[in-house]
Amino acid sequence: MQPTVAVTGRAEQRIQAGHLWIYRSDVIDAKAAPGDTVTVLGARGRPVGQALYSDRSQIALRLLSHGAEPADAAFWRQRISGAVAFRKALAIDATAYRLVHAEGDLLPSLIVDRYGDYLVLQSLSQGVEKLLPAITGLLVDLLAPRGILARNDAKVRLLEGLEPRVDALYGEVPASILVREGPIEYEVDPWKGQKTGLFLDQRENRAAAAAYARGRLLDCFSYNGGFAMRLAPHCDEVIAVDISADAVARIAANAARNGLANIEAREANVFDELRRLEREGERFDTIVLDPPAFAKNKASVPKAISGYRDINLRALRLLKPGGTLVTCSCSYNVDEATFGQVVHEAATDALVHVNVLEKRMQGRDHPVLLGVPETYYLKCFILRRIE
Ligand code: SAH
DSSP: OOOEEEEOHHHHHHHHTTOOEEEGGGEEEEEOOTTOEEEEEOGGGOEEEEEEEOSSSSEEEEEEEETTOOOSHHHHHHHHHHHHHHHHHHTOSBSEEEEEEGGGGTOTTEEEEEETTEEEEEEOSHHHHHHHHHHHHHHHHHHOOSEEEEEEOOGGGGGGTOOOEEEEEEEOOOSOEEEEETTEEEEEOTTTSSTTSSOGGGHHHHHHHHTTOOSEEEEESOTTTHHHHHHGGGOSEEEEEESOHHHHHHHHHHHHHTTOTTEEEEEOOHHHHHHHHHHTTOOEEEEEEOOOOSOSSGGGHHHHHHHHHHHHHHHHHHEEEEEEEEEEEOOTTSOHHHHHHHHHHHHHHTTOOEEEEEEEESOTTSOOOTTOGGGOOOEEEEEEEOO
8 A cells, every 4th residue: 555644734735836845844644654755744644745654854855746647667767867958958068967856856855967978976864865776766767877876974964864985886986087177178076076076056157257356366265166267268377266175186187187387276275375465465356255055044044144254255355446355155054145244244254345246046957846945955156345
């Protein structure tokens, strides 16, 4: 018999409004095992849809389909093919990009990134974990990769009671894969690199920023030099700063690989480095701020906001009049309006006037799903300091 989970009217309304999650507090009765694909039952036993069930997470159900539509093998094949076809249609000028963006592709808690001939996936719920053998088979069938790596060391798995593990699910996956993003080549370590190896969500923002970049560039929170390398051909001199020694070594190696001789990689804490540069009277034409998520949860929002304000204030002071600031936040808990407010306050404190040239978000291969605000996490503003 198909497992079922009965939910409240409030949960049904949430689904009708376009969200895909039902919280534990809205579960009335679960006749299901952890990770089962279940029929969600609403008022008077009406089927709301099929969903992935978790017995641990606060997100008890993640909706796959509506009404009586089954979430069987044919369903998964169709959804994944749809996501892949959408990326093809985008004609992305890169060999590394996201193929499946979880909720954004109506494939909740499943992430699949392409790195050249290899796939790197993340399974972020009990439901997807249970289906991994079938999903792996489908991916092999649809995409014929040389190997598939599961980067299942993301912290959110702990909320599902899932163990961290990194292993090849199919074929062999090397410790270094050569990929291209626009004109830039990267060596990526899918086993140990941050996220699945690269910050793929910034690809389009790097290209957009390149259109404004000039003169002296300061790339803060550079990781392996993503913005620095994409912008360097338009600049005279580039300083790329990251706190991680490993990242700084990668920036230098990537710069050399791409023949970019004007990049200097510095190992430093950006908060300290911005202060130091200000003391030394340094000035820049272009500055990028791409920090890690300062607000990982609601409780850390006030501290995150003061962090964002601090770096934006200092960057605006270091920027020459007429210069460009590319400022990002990947904290879902700090929404676009709040981030805009923080940047405004930083400009006011810095006594500068600023134009907003572009308000951007994560790349289109990381689609936002209307009705699921959690899918919109990356904000990227391109600003011009007027004077
Ligand atoms: N801009 C990069 C992605 C940045 S990810 C790209 O386009 O690919 C955030 C980076 O910030 C990580 O590499 C991390 O090592 C670094 N980081 C975190 N805290 C930092 C700090 N206080 N000072 C400098 N770097 C920091």
